[in-house]
Amino acid sequence: MTKVSLDAALDAVLARATPLPAEDVPLAAAVGRVLVEDVRAQEDRPTAAESAMDGYAVCSSDVAQAPVALRLAGESQAGSPMMGVLPMGQVARISTGALLPDGADAVVRQEDTEPAPDGAITIAVTVPSGYDVRQPGEDWRAGDVLLAAGTQVTPEALAPLAGAGAATIRAARRPRVAVLATGDELAGVGDVLPPGWVRETSTTTLPAILARAGAETVWSAIARDDPADLDRALHLALAAAPDLILVCGGASVGPHDIVRPAVAQHGFSEVFGRVLVKPGGPAWCAHREGGPLLLGLPGNPVASVVVTHLLAVPAVARMLGADVPVREVTATLTTPARGAGPRLHAARGRLTAGANGWELEVLTKQGSHQLTSLVEVNALALVPPGTDTPLQPGDTVTARLL
Incomplete structure (x- = not known):
């Protein structure tokens, strides 16, 4: 043996x-799967300049001498952009995520404006070109790798995948x-x-x-x-x-x-x-x-x-398909950890983030029959073979994450 x-x-x-073998996996079932090929963006995100705030789309040169009252030319809403070109000396009401009208290059926030008596909008502040504007391709450009092959899909990674229109991914079954x-x-x-x-x-x-x-x-x-x-x-x-x-x-x-x-x-x-x-x-x-x-x-x-x-x-x-199939960190012990003679001791422990890095508490219950020891465990302290004297608080140990 x-x-x-x-x-x-x-x-x-x-x-x-x-x-x-690889298979096509619907995006809704992709969490936990490992990509076998890169997922690339098919278009820029944003696809065009859009507002980062609710307010007014302006040409920055028109507000260089603020405060200034400018006529309202129209409105651009998310999903319903203003058509045509913003005339010089005018503004367009705009909502967060809406496309900037042609001719506008900045956004003035709602709180930095007030209505004028004649229906115009008084702009109270100057803003530079690009202010509160999400630029085309700011998040990614067409062709960029969003998730590389070998990446395990997390719930959070679904956001860019969905945002790129990846209805399916290729992953090992x-x-x-x-x-x-x-x-x-x-x-x-x-x-x-x-x-x-x-x-x-x-x-x-x-x-x-x-x-x-x-x-x-x-x-x-x-x-x-x-x-x-x-x-x-x-x-x-x-x-x-x-x-x-x-x-x-x-x-x-x-x-x-x-x-x-x-x-x-x-x-x-x-x-x-x-x-x-x-x-x-x-x-x-x-x-x-x-x-x-x-x-x-x-x-x-x-x-x-x-x-x-x-x-x-x-x-x-x-x-x-994971390249790194184990997850380990180096942790500082907060409690003693006993060895197991010529064997490696996988002591059940509780890993937490301390002020100076990972800290590991070895649980009191280490008996192989004690099922309650599994309730709190989130890592195993790998005490090396031949550790005749127990490791002490302050010593470091490799912790296998569960």
């Missing part, structure tokens, strides 16, 4: 988690995931809990984590510690055509751990057998040529969540 470091395990997983929990002692969330059993959480928690990462879970189930039941479950999982299979439990060294032989019978070859990390040491990986990647996770639900973040989430990111 090959034992590897977390870095080696991650490298092995990412080497087999290749980007998936979403990874398809199957989740299988194994064990005779597992009860469903809504089932009666017999003595000695525990409620199964992974088929609820892990799909939610991977959905946030951009994947879709196409199948999930619980299998008993029985070769026939496990074989049937693996058949069903593979029939769902997943790109990634997560198998929780049944992969340690006990007499009832039958998952590895069952997986091998389905044509999978083991990539690594254990990972030198706490929690999550029993994690393993297998791959079938031309088929899905399989990650074996510890049966312990907290450890399975940690390993999902350490290995499965980066695998999903790579399948989506």
Whole structure:
């Protein structure tokens, strides 16, 4: 059974988690997807000079001797521009976002004007050419790259994409995931809990984590510690055509751990057998040529969540086409952080922005059975192997963002 470091395990997983084929994605469904080609602007934005304020469009030379009263020539509204040329010595009422009439080169704000007795408009201030005017192409020019290939689309990025008229984007399709929990002692969330059993959480928690990462879970189930039941479950999982299979439990060294032989019978070859990390040491990986990647996770639900973040989430990111599949920062500890002997300790923590950078509080509950420790965690403190003396407040540590 090959034992590897977390870095080696991650490298092995990412080497087999290749980007998936591209597809056209409607803009409304684009959040979380990674672009496989640049999105370019098809026209300038703004397409022409427009007002940045409510007020009056003027020729700046006409107000050089303000205060001055000028006749009102018309009005330009957003979506309904004033036609023709603004005559010299006259102004046009204008609203925010409306096109400047030809002949105007500045805007005087509403509050800097007042009506004159004869119906004219008194301009109280001088303004330079271009004042309160959004210039053509100020945001982008036709042909500019708005989002580059390899960029993950955020909700905020939808604004320029929509503004450029990108009704669809080209992105790798979403990874398809199957989740299988194994064990005779597992009860469903809504089932009666017999003595000695525990409620199964992974088929609820892990799909939610991977959905946030951009994947879709196409199948999930619980299998008993029985070769026939496990074989049937693996058949069903593979029939769902997943790109990634997560198998929780049944992969340690006990007499009832039958998952590895069952997986091998389905044509999978083991990539690594254990990972030198706490929690999550029993994690393993297998791959079938031309088929899905399989990650074996510890049966312990907290450890399975940690390993999902350490290995499965980066695998999903790579399948989506992300160049950098992990998110890490350097943080200053505000609490001690213990090592785990020869293993890397992925300690659950709470990352916050401090006055001098990122700060990380290692949570008090670090037991692998303590589900409540997952409520506050938003990062993992990666305490290096061989850290015999606990790290202290003020020490720095790499934090893996969740």
